[in-house]
Structures are given as C-alpha cells and as structure tokens.
Amino acid sequence: MSIKARLNQRIADAMQAAGVPSPCSPMLALSGKPQFGDYQANGAMGAAKQLKTNPRELAQKILDNLDLEGIADKLEIAGPGFINITLNNDFLAQQLGTDIDHRSADPQTIVVDYSSPNLAKEMHVGHLRSTIIGDSLARLLEYQGHKVIRQNHMGDWGTQFGMLIAELELHLGEGEQADLALNDLEKFYQQSKKHFDADPEFADKARAYVVKLQSGDQHCRNLWQKFIDVSVAHNLEIYQQLNVGLRAEHIAPESSYNDDLDNVLAALIEQGLAVDSEGAKVVFLEELADKNGDPSPMIVQKSGGGFLYATSDLACLRHRVGTLQADRILYFIDARQSLHMKQVFITGRKANFVQPEVSLEHHAFGTMMGPDGKPFKTRAGGTVKLADLLVEAVERAEKLVSEKNPDLSIEEIAVIARKVGIGAIKYADLSKTRTNDYIFDWDAMLSFEGNTSPYLQYAYTRICSIFRKAQIEAEAFTAPVKLTEPQEKALAFKLMQFEEVLNQVAQDCYPHSICTYLYELASAFMSFYEQCPVLKDGVDSDTQNSRLQLCALSASTIAQGLDLLGIEVMEQM
RNA sequence: GGCCCGUUAGCUCAACUGGAUAGAGCAUCCGCCUUCUAAGCGGAAGGUUUCAGGUUCAAGUCCUGAACGGGCUACCA
DSSP: OOHHHHHHHHHHHHHHHTTOOSSOOOOEEEOSSGGGOSEEEOHHHHHHHHHTSOHHHHHHHHHHTOOOTTTEEEEEEETTTEEEEEEOHHHHHHHHHSOOOOSOSSOOEEEEEOOOOBTTSOOBGGGHHHHHHHHHHHHHHHHTTOEEEEEBOOBOSSTHHHHHHHHHHHHHHTTOOHHHHTSSHHHHHHHHHHHHHHOHHHHHHHHHHHHHHHTTOHHHHHHHHHHHHHHHHHHHHHHHHTTOOOOGGGBOOGGGGGGGHHHHHHHHHHTTOEEEETTEEEEEEGGGOOTTOOOEEEEEEOTTSOOOHHHHHHHHHHHHHHTSOOSEEEEOOBGGGHHHHHHHHHHHHHTTSSOTTSEEEEOOBOOEEOTTSSBOOOTTSSOOBHHHHHHHHHHHHHHHHHHHOTTSOHHHHHHHHHHHHHHHHHHHHHTSOTTSOEEOOHHHHTOOSSSSHHHHHHHHHHHHHHHHHHTOOTTTOOOOOOOOSHHHHHHHHHHTTHHHHHHHHHHHOOTHHHHHHHHHHHHHHHHHHHHSOSSSTTOOHHHHHHHHHHHHHHHHHHHHHHHHTTOOOOSOO
C-alpha cells in the first residue's frame, strides 16, 4: 500500500471518530509548498461546512483521533483548516527498503484499442498520439497484472479501397510488381485519387470494386490482399522503430467483422432499435437529443444496403465483450469521434451487447495543429510522414551523441541515438495532456534539453556511471538508507510516490502524469547528485552505502517508468 | 442553427479534479566544470489564468452569458 493510501485510511478513520458522517474524504494531496509539510489533508473544511461547525475546531478533533506515531513527525493545523503532515525521515527511509507490490488486487481483462490507422495511406505524425498513449496504457496495465488484450482496429474496408484496387490493377496490368508499385503508399494513394477525380470510367470501376470486394469477389479480394500486406508491413515496421508493442497478432481490422454485420443489423431491427428512415436503417438515440428533443441518428445500413463503420464498431464491441470477455474496454481515438463513440456505446448497451458492469471508455485526444494554430498541414498541403519524423529524430540525436561523447564507437552511437531520438519524440507527445489540441513543432519535439526524455535518460546514465566507477552491480545492491540532507529526503519522498502515480494513471489514462512525475524524480536526483557526493573522499561508508542505495532506487524507478512509456534507457550517452 | 471541446508567462505546456503566495521547460540575464558525464546545477526576470457576472470560508478549476479558435452534426472512416 502506498504512503498516501495509508494516510488516507488513517485520516478517514480519524474523521469518522471525530463525528464526520461517512463516507468522509480526507482530500489528501501533496503539499504545494515545503512549509506546509509533505502532504496536506483538506477534508476538514468541507466536513465542517456539512456539520455546521468551525473547521479549525473540527480539524483539531480529527487530530485528537489521529495516531501517526512513527509515520509523521509533525501534524499542524493551518489556515482555515488545512491539516499539514510532515513525514518522519526514518519511516521514509525504512519504507524505501520494503518491496511494494505493484500488482492490482483486482486483475481484470482489459481490451486496449489503439493506433488503428487507415491502411489506405501511410502513417503520418497524427497517428502518433493514439499509438503511443495506448501503448503506454497497455504496458502499465500489464505491469499491474491485468490481462491486457491489444487490439489494432485497422481501417482496411472503406470506400477508398475500391479506388486503390483499381489503381493497383492498372499497375499490374502494365507488368509492374505489387511491392514496387506500392513502394510509396502516399504517392500511390495520390495517383489513385487523381485517376478517380479525372477519369469517370476509372471512378465507376472503383465504385463497382468496393461492392465486389465486400461481397467476396476473388479477383478484387486478391488485389486487396496484396495492397493490405504491403501496408500492414509498413505499419509493423513503424511500430518496431517506435518500440511500440503492437504485432501482427494484435491486428483485428474492420474487415474481420464483415461476416457479422448482417447479424448485428438483424439484432438491432429485432429489438426495434434500428428503423427505416429515408431508405436507410437508422438507430435514433433520445439519449443524445438536442434541445428541441430531436434524437441523434446513427445510420447502421445505407439505403443501398452497404454498411458503415457504426455497424462494424458494434460488431467489434460485441466481439470484445462476448468473445474476448473484456471487463473494461479502452478506446484511444481522436476526439472528433466523440459523438460516434457515444452512439456506439449507448446502442451497444441498449442492444444488450454489453453488460452493465463492463466499462466502456473513450479516451479522446485533441488534434495536432500547425505553428499557426490551424489543423496541421505541410506547405504542400499534406501531412508529415511518421517515418520521416523518426529518421530526422535519430539523425539529430546521432549528431549530438557523437559531439558529446566522441569516445563511443559508431555502433554504440547508433544504438544510443535511436533510443534518444525516438524517446524524445514519444516523450514530447506523451508529456502533454491527452485531451487538448496541441501544436506540432519540429524543434520542440526534437529538443534534448530540459523536460525531455534525454534528461531522464541522462540521469540514468549518471547513476550507471557511479556504479561503474564503484564496480558494484546496481540491481543487486541493498543497504540501509538514512536521510539527513534535504536533497536526500526530497529524493526519497519522490521515489515513494511512484505507485501513487501509476494507480492514478491506470484509472484516468492520462500518461502525462507519469512524465511529470519522472521529470520531478530525475530533477530531485540531479539536485541530490550535485549536493550529495557518493564516491568522493571524505564520505563515510554508511553515508556512501545509503547514497548508493538512493542511486540504485532512482535508476530502477526511472528505468521502470520510462519502460511504461515505451522509452529505453542506456548505460552511457 | 444545434451539440462537444479549448483559451494560463514572449513561445510550448503543468496545476494531484474546489484549496494556501498559479508552477516547469524553451528563449533572455547572472553565477558554477583540476573532484561521481555541464544533455547538468544554483539564481534573476517574466501573470488582471480571454472578457463580464454569479455560487463558495476558498475559483485557473463549478454556474450563466459574451468573444475568439477547433471539431462534430444521415448514407467516408
């Protein structure tokens, strides 16, 4: 149990003993300022209001019932009724020596839907968010002992594929090889779009091919498969470069639900949820009605008989609940899909595809904007390819690493540059609040100074360097910790908060909290490093061992935290 | 038109879900490498949290309205 959880429990009990009706919340938070101690409990003020008593008197009554002997040094009532708690140094030191079980007491089956690119085009920088935020959550939940099922809901079944198949047929007809023609997917898409817009005959063929493909025509199916294979291979390559845990076995594309769409529709009709409207089959949702009371429509079958993504998302939802047995389903998808996701969730529940206890969560995120604050486009009007961003990042890192550390071999530099460059990109994205729109800026994203992943990696290498010099294995090292310098205490206190942060993120799915935490931890380590010599002359052996222990714990926490973000560490940089 | 989201330092972002004097990084300025990696450390400066009301012991955070920006809004995904 984390220190925070323990304090929370004790204070809640004390509040109850002081006459606060349950449930009573201590409202425990980290103190904002050093003079206010380590934690502050803000619950007395709200409770006093409820009881119509004086908040400071109530706070005193709570303190009278609160026993933190051996845990806290100082308990103070301040301001209108804050309870400030200063932890005991020996308690903190002793806590550092105990192993905390990071595994959840209630392991669940959790489906994590992320990345889910459209296979018609190459991945661009806009795909970064879903891919790395989702991956981070998958790693964290796995670390906590949940059964995580990654699902990459790739878009392989849309209208555009008719156009792409027709284009591919054209190329193959001229004797070209498929993988050569598809070497540049972006270019291929543009060519095909050009044909579609300029040539009515081509356009008709493209439209016909969509229908043929979806009804199982072998010729179209073969062409489609060729295209998909190339596109999937491209995506898997990107995942590998990004150190993202998505593999071929996690791909559950739209097309895989095709055979179930008729069943979904039949179920919706049978339950009276889907009705005829303007020739289409539509589900009307009063739950999402506007202020005039007009319900929100969701088309589940087009007037021509074709299906849309609402239907395949419903089939997908039913599969995840019924077959995959999910307790919780997390969707990491663009905020523009918010209405669609609400419609799917509500319909899924009304149709009994989803039991009430299953948690459906759309964790949306904002749109990538350009430097002008408008939705991001390159000067040519296109997007930046993800592959190009990764190449640029590694190149910049390579240049810097070889400048900073010329003694390293070419091979070492290449490995370090990859970890630094990719880490910087991921961290730049992960460290921002998920839900807001955000500005894409090359230099900010590829910065290696300040609050960036190289800063964290650098802290790690500094610790490695100490252990290398001492000729001690960091992982195996254990020694009692004593906290005398303020930097030592600050570092120890930060180390103890790791679990609290992870629990929070596992719940609200905001991995930027992990970034903030790791930056604060690394920052506390840097101050400690400057102020508290470890191996230098004049440091007695107890102090040296205690500091080595703090170093070892800092290294393992930073490495573990970065691993949860999918960022790698290295011994030297 | 309706609905959803956003607006915090010159720039990019935080603020533990209503708590105390709103914090970081970048950029700027001043210090610190003969001693564990200076991708670092210490310090300075920078704010009417878009605006106007309201609720509250307490509002960047909640409610109402306005301005600006983005998105969604029936046969793309």
